[in-house]
Amino acid sequence: MKKLTLGLGVAITLALTSGAMAQAYPARPVTMIVPFAAGGPTDIIARIVGDHMSKTLGQQIVIENVAGAGGTTGITRAMTATPDGYTIAMGHLGTFSAAPATYPGLKYDPLNGMQTIGLAGGTPILIVAKKNFPAKDLKEFVAAVKAAPDKFNEAHAGVGSVSWTTCTLLKGVLGVPKLNAVAYRGTGPALNDLVSGQIDFMCDQIVSVSEQIKADTIKAYAVASAERSPALPNVPTTKEAGLPDYQIEAWNGIAGPKGMPKEAVDKLVDALNKALNDEPTKKRLLDLGAVIPSAEERTPAGFQALIKRDADKLTPVLAAAPK
Numbered sequence: 001m002k003k004l005t006l007g008l009g010v011a012i013t014l015a016l017t018s019g020a021m022a023q024a025y026p027a028r029p030v031t032m033i034v035p036f037a038a039g040g041p042t043d044i045i046a047r048i049v050g051d052h053m054s055k056t057l058g059q060q061i062v063i064e065n066v067a068g069a070g071g072t073t074g075i076t077r078a079m080t081a082t083p084d085g086y087t088i089a090m091g092h093l094g095t096f097s098a099a100p101a102t103y104p105g106l107k108y109d110p111l112n113g114m115q116t117i118g119l120a121g122g123t124p125i126l127i128v129a130k131k132n133f134p135a136k137d138l139k140e141f142v143a144a145v146k147a148a149p150d151k152f153n154e155a156h157a158g159v160g161s162v163s164w165t166t167c168t169l170l171k172g173v174l175g176v177p178k179l180n181a182v183a184y185r186g187t188g189p190a191l192n193d194l195v196s197g198q199i200d201f202m203c204d205q206i207v208s209v210s211e212q213i214k215a216d217t218i219k220a221y222a223v224a225s226a227e228r229s230p231a232l233p234n235v236p237t238t239k240e241a242g243l244p245d246y247q248i249e250a251w252n253g254i255a256g257p258k259g260m261p262k263e264a265v266d267k268l269v270d271a272l273n274k275a276l277n278d279e280p281t282k283k284r285l286l287d288l289g290a291v292i293p294s295a296e297e298r299t300p301a302g303f304q305a306l307i308k309r310d311a312d313k314l315t316p317v318l319a320a321a322p323k
């Protein structure tokens, strides 16, 4: 009888221990896949936000750069991983809202096959060019590109990326559907070539170009938002600069594969929220020009709604665009 009581006690202890272990998320580092090269906007946001999230989670968020196919290679890897909360991804307007319209055989479904966590940062879009581009303002840039579309090289981060998507919209507004385009594994490496003058221009997210604009190593013609960015107060909006129809806002946000445990989702949402409330983290993002997401956008449902809103907006335009 005594033996039986002891056996039962051990069994209960074991059950409680394994139950407690199963709940102790995260018990090991969490991989956050960045689907572009290091040093670009997605990588920058992931590292700034991931840094503080690691502190809250008590486990390191390890950034893994898996570039290719406009970001869809890395996002496919994340969305087909075991949904245990240990593989998540930092995606964006391109990979989550634009890619389904540009890749008919896409292996992930942002609207029905992902567990959204939340928006990590808004990233206004700038039209930037190499320092000696022969146009002093946006009107001259537009005139130059329209007059000789074959003369200039546009850099982007692959079909479906933010740079590709937003420059595709720009070309639609200009009525110049195709330019010479050079695809990179991210706009980080593209920016290096812009600074050295090997490519002519691109449409990029503010967080990776703001420092170069301030250092005067590249030119910024306009920001495609309704308001100027406080990080770059001297850069006019497209409306002010004479191209009011070119308006587009990009963003970066976190998601993982569908089926993640609720506890992991809740802890990641909480960690993201704490990162975005942390003053030094906020300052790092704001200094680069990012927009801090609202409370609603930081929730899985709020972020899901944003992905859908932009997919609905982009799909008809991108489906018809030359690839």
Ligand code: MLT
Pocket (backbone or CB within 6 Å): 036, 037, 040, 041, 042, 043, 071, 092, 094, 156, 157, 160, 161, 162, 163, 164, 185, 186, 187, 188, 205
């Ligand atoms: C990057 O991190 O390189 C960008 O987000 C690429 C892009 O989508 O333009």
